[in-house]
Amino acid sequence: NFLKCDMIWLFPNTTINRISSHIVRKCFHTRTNDTEKIEKCQKLDAAIKYCGDLVRKHDPENYLVSMFYPKHLQKVYYAIRAFNLELVMVRDSVSSPQIGKIRMQFWRDTIDNVFKGKPPQQPIAQALFSALETCRLSSLFFKRVIDEREANLDDFPYFTAKDLESYGENTASCLLYLHLESLNIKDMQADHAASHIGKAIGIVTILRAFPYLVSKRRMLLPTELIAKHNISQEEIFRSGPVKGLDEVVFEIATLAHDHLLTARSFLPNIPGRALPVLLSAVPCDLYLKRLEKYNFNAFEPKVNRKDWRLPMQLWLRYRKGEF
Secondary structure (H helix, E strand, C coil), rough: CHHHHHHHHHHHHHHHHHHHHHHHHHHHHHHHHHHHHHHHHHHHHHHHHHHHHHHHHCCCCHHHHHCCCCCCHHHHHHHHHHHHHHHCCCHHHHHHHHHHHHHHHHHHHHHHHCCCCCCCHHHHHHHHHHHHHHHHCCCHHHHHHHHHHHHHHHHCCCHHHHHHHHHHHHHCCCCCCCCHHCCCCCCCCHHHHHHHHHHHHHHHHHHHHHHHHHHCCCCCCCCCHHCCCCCCHHHHHHHHCCHHHHHHHHHHHHHHHHHHHHHHHHHHHHHHHHHHHHCCCCHHHHHHHHHHHCCCCCCCCCCCCCCCHHHHHHHHHHHHHCC
């Protein structure tokens, strides 16, 4: 001990300098790490906000549904829904299908990189990467959505009602499967219900978009049904609600309603935690009721008007444990 004290007394400046340098270096690295963490959190918060704002602006119905998810998982919900919206908007934001396919390939590569832990500096990609740190999601469902959205770029009409169901399964149903995974729900009955709800949503999406698609001379109603009722596509493009079109819409709407009924038949055996996912059926159900009220005239403006009852309907059905 006497020797140690002697050494410090003999070389006081050297010892103090070494200690001071060590403390300075440690403080510098700590401060740098803290700054990097703060910047990373700020970027992630901005990415999640971007996703939430995108969903609120372009998909207000599903934004309302997000309110029934656990608070800490809402950011996962926004990331999944924003991903879908980004793909949906490709069709109207590009000048040709070829450019759209390049965008779709970008998202395939992005999903691969997100699951490899190397997300690009893109808000939705960053939000999805953060989601994977919270819960386990399957890349398969993301890629099925991309494949279906890419197939829609060419505007090929659906030939049968089965094709409409496939569209719903590969888009809306896959999103619902991802939401179930985000809630850590692995239940066959819930999967079956999500499948049927997704098909109903897909069919209703085509019906809701029908007036807009016709204005762009795009026909996505099944050609089999159009031919069955002796309706000319060109006549629809020129005149809109032509004779017999309400019968076609009725058949398609009935198919969507049947899927909702089938989905509800699984409800008694589905875990209660899955209910927020199944609430996605409510906007679809309310649309079908409005469509029936106006005699299946898809061109009636009141059919596509925002339903002020939706927030209350979501709350009531959530309280009752139904959809």
